[in-house]
Amino acid sequence: xxxxxxxxxxxxxxxxxxxxxxxxxxxxxxxxxxxxxxxxxxxxxxxxxxxxxxxxxxxxxxxxxxxxxxxx
Numbered sequence: 001x002x003x004x005x006x007x008x009x010x011x012x013x014x015x016x017x018x019x020x021x022x023x024x025x026x027x028x029x030x031x032x033x034x035x036x037x038x039x040x041x042x043x044x045x046x047x048x049x050x051x052x053x054x055x056x057x058x059x060x061x062x063x064x065x066x067x068x069x070x071x072x
Contacts, residue, residue: 010017018025024032
């Protein structure tokens with residue numbers, strides 16, 4: 001009888017228990033996994049953007065040095 005009472009109580013209060021004890025749910029973990037995968041893809045993309053910007057910056061610096069040499 002006590003088990004049934006406890007199960008009923010926990011079922012009714014589960015949302016509050018999860019919040020109070022800061023427990024993770026399956027949905028939280030699945031969402032975390034999706035966000036982690038997205039961030040990993042973003043890092044790869046941003047690394048490529050950074051590399052392309054570095055190449056362009058190097059080219060601009062070389063052009064600036066060439067222009068400075070012509071002015072002198």
